[in-house]
Amino acid sequence: MKKHAVSYAIIRFQPHVETEEFGNIGIVLVAPRTSYFDFRIETRRLGRLTSFFDTVDAATTRGVLKSYHVELKRIRDLAGHIGDGQRRFEFELSDNAEHLFHALTKHREGMIRFSEVRFAMTDDPKGKLDDLFSYYVRRNFAGAVYREGLLEKQVRALFKLRDIGQNFKPMAFSDGLYSAKFPFVEVVEDKPLKVLKPIYLGQDDPTRILDHGNKWLFTIQRLKDKLPPDVVVAVEGPNDSSKRKQAFREAVDLFRANDIKVVDAQNESELIDAME
Structure with a gap:
């Protein structure tokens, strides 16, 4: 299968701007040529975050992540996808998906931040997204x-x-x-x-x-x-x-x-x- 260029960024939880400390909580990825836009975000295994950011109420942490999960689903729908990379509309949405990706990952204030945009080549954007989430968030390399x-x-x-x-x-x-x-x-x-x-x-x-x-x-x-x-x-x-x-x-x-x-x-x- 032909490989395509994808762009991705790591979603980070950073409640204290002053200390610049953060925890990786998800991945957002776009493959413009195939109009693929999707994300993975951690909303269940939050023990690492709540233990590290112990000055933030655990309920607040869970609430922020769940709310942002809903927001990302809304943005994914705007990009024309239902989560499996399949377009919901007949017309071309590649520009829409790429535009939304870059607008989303643009630097802004708040508890949710993004890493710099990174690039990769893959013939399976969904599989690449899963692999990146497993590596950067679930840290499955750390056996x-x-x-x-x-x-x-x-x-x-x-x-x-x-x-x-x-x-x-x-x-x-x-x-x-x-x-x-x-x-x-x-x-x-x-x-x-x-x-x-x-x-x-x-x-x-x-x-x-x-x-x-x-x-x-x-x-x-x-x-x-x-x-x-x-x-x-x-x-x-x-x-x-x-x-x-x-x-x-x-x-x-x-x-x-x-x-x-x-x-x-x-x-x-x-x-x-x-x-x-």
Whole structure:
């Protein structure tokens, strides 16, 4: 299929102009040659925004985004589309769609702002829009491995700051058939005394949360005779109250039911108390 040039901009929520802080909340995209104009905006998973902009009432944040979602639907209709890229009228609307896109993304005051206009080539504008939304808003590139890497860096920096990291080092354990590496093992006189494993349990899908939790539960149980008796997992879960949160709580309960200590990876005092 022939590729077409598309223009897009990232929709940003910026309630405090003074600090220039913002959160990505959506994507708007136009493909002028095919008269395609559409958008994606986050109206459900708002925990990240409400936690970061904690001086803004959560109801206000939700209200602003829902109102803007309605406004974008109105503009999409003006451009001649119903959301799937199909024209609603017989006459050519490519100029209309492109004009509306540039009018929409023009710099103006308010809580909703736009990034600079960017360009791409694609043979599937709708698929490109979905991919951009997944990347810039849902941050699907930041999977469990990536997020756990960040957690490990945070813990390592905290140990260094509190001057308690000199006895902790990475170590692998094996039963001869199965092996796993743990990033923080307290070793005193060549004897491992305690294990800490940061685990990210905030995946987009509840099944993935349970799968990842069960993976580490199996690992710890399998290597139980090789590990020191004191095993701690520092967990980070989702911020919302959806089924993801329910899956996260279930995973945590399974760890505790198997005598594995669980601490909040973002609670520094709780983490330090568990390791001292």
